[in-house]
Amino acid sequence: MALVFSSCGLGAVMNLSALKTNVSSSRKKFLTCKRSKIVASNQGTNTTASYSALATEPLTKEDLIAYFSSGCKTKEMWRIGTEHEKIGFDVKTLRPIKYEQITALLNGISERFDWDKVMETGTIIGLKQGMQNISLERGCQLELSGAPLETLHQTYDELNSHLYQVKTVAEDLGIGFLGIGNEPKSNLEDATIVRKRRYDIIQGYLDRSGSGPDLGLRTCTVQVNLDYSSETDMIRKFRASLALQPIATALFANSPFSNGKPNGFLSIRSHLWIDTDKNRTGMIPFVFHDSFGFERYVEYALDIPMCFLHRNKSYLNCRGMTFRDFLSGKTSHLSHEQPTINDWENHIGTIWPEVRLKRYLEMRGADGGSREILCALPAFWVGLPYDDESLQTVLDMIADWTTEEREMLRTQVPVTGLKTMFRDGPLKHVAEDVLKLAKDGLERRNYKETGFLDAVTEVGVTPAEKLLKLYNRDWGQSVDPLFHEMQY
Numbered sequence: 001m002a003l004v005f006s007s008c009g010l011g012a013v014m015n016l017s018a019l020k021t022n023v024s025s026s027r028k029k030f031l032t033c034k035r036s037k038i039v040a041s042n043q044g045t046n047t048t049a050s051y052s053a054l055a056t057e058p059l060t061k062e063d064l065i066a067y068f069s070s071g072c073k074t075k076e077m078w079r080i081g082t083e084h085e086k087i088g089f090d091v092k093t094l095r096p097i098k099y100e101q102i103t104a105l106l107n108g109i110s111e112r113f114d115w116d117k118v119m120e121t122g123t124i125i126g127l128k129q130g131m132q133n134i135s136l137e138r139g140c141q142l143e144l145s146g147a148p149l150e151t152l153h154q155t156y157d158e159l160n161s162h163l164y165q166v167k168t169v170a171e172d173l174g175i176g177f178l179g180i181g182n183e184p185k186s187n188l189e190d191a192t193i194v195r196k197r198r199y200d201i202i203q204g205y206l207d208r209s210g211s212g213p214d215l216g217l218r219t220c221t222v223q224v225n226l227d228y229s230s231e232t233d234m235i236r237k238f239r240a241s242l243a244l245q246p247i248a249t250a251l252f253a254n255s256p257f258s259n260g261k262p263n264g265f266l267s268i269r270s271h272l273w274i275d276t277d278k279n280r281t282g283m284i285p286f287v288f289h290d291s292f293g294f295e296r297y298v299e300y301a302l303d304i305p306m307c308f309l310h311r312n313k314s315y316l317n318c319r320g321m322t323f324r325d326f327l328s329g330k331t332s333h334l335s336h337e338q339p340t341i342n343d344w345e346n347h348i349g350t351i352w353p354e355v356r357l358k359r360y361l362e363m364r365g366a367d368g369g370s371r372e373i374l375c376a377l378p379a380f381w382v383g384l385p386y387d388d389e390s391l392q393t394v395l396d397m398i399a400d401w402t403t404e405e406r407e408m409l410r411t412q413v414p415v416t417g418l419k420t421m422f423r424d425g426p427l428k429h430v431a432e433d434v435l436k437l438a439k440d441g442l443e444r445r446n447y448k449e450t451g452f453l454d455a456v457t458e459v460g461v462t463p464a465e466k467l468l469k470l471y472n473r474d475w476g477q478s479v480d481p482l483f484h485e486m487q488y
Contacts, residue, residue: 152378179370384438
């Protein structure tokens with residue numbers, strides 16, 4: 001579910017007064033980033049930016065807009081951030097790993113490969129090394145939030161190093177990790193729950209909104225974070241990537257099993273998001289309106305209920321209070337608390353549309369997968385929004401797609417994947433065109449990166465369909481062989 005807050009963009013120390021000068025007084029003009037107003041520190045992932053002047057200046061809506069504006073970077077500073085989750089299992093029993101096993105893994109990686117431990121109430125909950133972070137999702141899924149990198153070759157090296165370290169320690173503990181989008185065998189009741197206060201608060205909120213616990217406990221994703229140069233650039237990239245997110249869901253669909261049998265979906269992970277708090281998920285159609293920009297996204301986030309505040313190493317339950325209420329002081333049980341920009345950053349990390357705006361854009365539509373898939377997804381997205389020609393071609397392609405068509409793709413693709421009918425043919429044909437654009441965009445980067453797309457060049461057959469074929473033919477309708485087939 002990627003509830004850990006990460007960034008492929010600039011980690012900065014910011015003065016709010018200075019930031020306000022970056023916001024145009026007229027909202028008719030698109031925002032640009034005046035970087036001289038920002039004092040940069042470490043650029044990294046899973047870091048919450050710290051800001052000066054918090055105690056002396058009340059937080060305003062203008063500050064929230066400036067937060068997004070501060071993410072603007074010149075093209076030569078654009079980076080690639082990749083986050084991927086893995087499902088752990090006991091190699092003897094194929095059951096979910098126990099909490100003691102995952103903490104032993106974290107301690108082992110720390111000791112053998114020189115990672116710093118991240119502790120909460122005396123318990124290890126993650127690791128940090130430079131700009132990389134390892135964290136635990138609520139169901140003990142292991143996540144790497146990678147560093148912001150310049151090329152896909154660096155992404156590949158980072159991934160291989162991470163998987164080598166994990167496997168080296170895991171083998172001694174008798175555990176393994178799967179590259180798949182959903183835990184394929186065990187019942188929900190068998191899941192091991194990571195007891196973090198913030199996870200408990202978030203799950204409680206989701207339970208009240210009618211969402212089930214499956215997302216947090218059994219699913220895995222791979223996500224890509226990309227930068228933008230201006231508000232105009234953000235809008236173009238947001239629209240293109242949001243419209244194409246169902247294409248990515250189809251190409252990378254990889255979660256066809258639950259409870260030891262086919263679940264009727266190619267991507268059960270993607271389907272589960274459809275039933276999750278519609279106020280903070282989905283295809284957010286206002287992105288395609290003329291009024292869209294940083295301010296419109298702020299307005300959207302202001303009216304979404306907050307989950308928690310982080311104060312003095314503790315998490316306070318916001319009980320459905322919106323950030324707008326918090327900003328205006330219209331709250332009773334937290335009236336003694338003043339909003340900070342860190343509160344805002346935490347809040348937008350609990351909003352989960354198919355593309356999410358932070359100080360970068362986060363592509364959220366794909367299932368977790370094999371080593372090759374974990375490199376193919378960033379290759380897919382880097383070849384599109386990061387290339388001017390491919391980006392413009394995509395924008396022209398999607399210009400007449402309607403809200404209803406985008407919603408149809410979002411709803412139907414988890415079931416039928418690339419066979420989903422769209423206008424005059426299967427979605428496969430659109431995916432072929434988009435993959436060609438991605439490949440062309442990568443070629444124009446001149447980093448010899450097109451080979452990373454090889455894992456998805458067989459358009460028409462999703463990873464999930466390949467697994468289902470093995471299940472019905474070679475595996476005797478058992479998911480047990482999957483644990484060998486899909487183990488890193």
